[in-house]
Amino acid sequence: MIVVEGLSKSYGGRRAIDGVSFTIAEGEIVGLLGLNGAGKSTILKILGCFLLPSSGTARVGGYSVESDPQSIRRLIGYLPDVPPLYDEMTVDSYLKYVARLKNVARADVVRSVSAAKEKTNLDDVGSSKISELSHGFRQRVGIAQALVHNPKVIILDEPINGLDPVQIVEMRDLILSLRGHHTVVLSSHILSEITKTCDRVLVVDHGRLVAEGSEVDLQSRMVANMRLSLDVSQVPAGFADRLKGIDGVAAVQYVPGQGIERFYVETSRDVRAQVASLTVNSGAGLLGLSRGEAGLEGLFMKLIKPVEERAHG
């Protein structure tokens, strides 16, 4: 449904995104994960035909964002980081207006608006002025406008921004309810939310795609590149060399202590069992063995760290 190849965009001399490539299949829910300013919104704006890329190509539903934006606009619903709402309008009149703007036939407008309100739990506020709505309801109206014309692709830029915990749960359920009916691309800097709602995660940092995969893929990738922290006492001679001899260990760093010695073991696979066994069999006292970082947050930090180091280096 979405094919992006070598996409780059510069603002003046600054590269907002740099050679990003990915594909998204029909019906997938995919999350763009990255820190603020990583380039997520720029990618979404290009997919929404809001901006043109400096180089590379992006196709949505087979149409090019450069040569056929109107065809793409018929296919997509777009929620920017700030919902595009007219405060003086009521929810009903606003959604009817958007429906007509999005080519919904006049005879189908009422039905389409009702369906969008039902999906977003807006039935009770149809006659309310948008200016009177809370932030959570405004966000829902923003999503309702994105799906009022039943688009094939829904693009949501930071949909949970500024929501309270209850509203976040509601928004999560709403996004999950779109699964199977629409292809959804959303962005967030909150990893836990992305992994709860998305089939696949694209990690963006400094305009580059630094990782891609499902939650399980990313976790296994983390395991495959783990850094173990080993605390031992009574370290025998040559212990570090014996650690290096374990298959899969790339490097061992020794940090001397007073009674408790620490070794950092960089590995390309999970060797915790072998490290524990070696430590015990060598006569050293095993005081602790843990992964350097825990969970996907750790992976996320690990993925973006090298780029940051490059930028500051």
Added chain:
Amino acid sequence: MAKALLVAGREMKAYLSTWMGYVICAAALFIEGLLFNAYAVGAQPKGSAEVLADYFYFASGIAMVAGVFLAMRLLAEEKQNGTIVLFYTSPITERQLIYGKFLSAFGFMMIIQLLSLYMPGLIFMVGKVSLGHLAAGYLMLALIGASAISIALFASAISPNQLVAGVTGALFVVTLLVLWMVADVVSPPFKELFGYLAIHNRHFMPFSQGIVHTRDVVYYGSVIFFFLECSVRALEARRWQG
């Protein structure tokens, strides 16, 4: 066309559902009423045609000011509020958007002009003027108001907020307004060029006397079309932002 009318309809409702439209309308009519009494009718005896010509003279200035105020918000406000994204991501062309916005402001301008009809009506009650003179004068008000709207709409398209749009629009209008003075102090061929480009002096006078020249209608039509198309291009260009 349907999309342009859709946009125009919403904008017209926005004028009528917020204080902005009412304030502009009330201010325009109030100032016109004051000037009508103090300047057009005045203290000295005048012929009805002269009163009507004087009325059109200041009404044209108010139409230009009202046009700038009506149009300066049309796109700049959408940019400020983030609602412009709705158009950028919907199947509507830049031209449909611009012409819809223009139609809404022009429609509201015509409401103001309709409400001002009571002033020439008073001249009818106490004097004698031709309907042709009245029609020519109101055609001029419509054309000069539409010109100001299209100029300010272009300013709104290239400005980040309403204030900048208002100042930029006013700058463009005043520049076109005073070109006839510049024409007086320059040599040919700029004298003729500036004289022709001036928005008020040469093209306005015949209308205020009840005379409609095709060349003047073409001039105002050209100004309106030129600035509307510039606005379309300005919106199209923002996709290249960066």
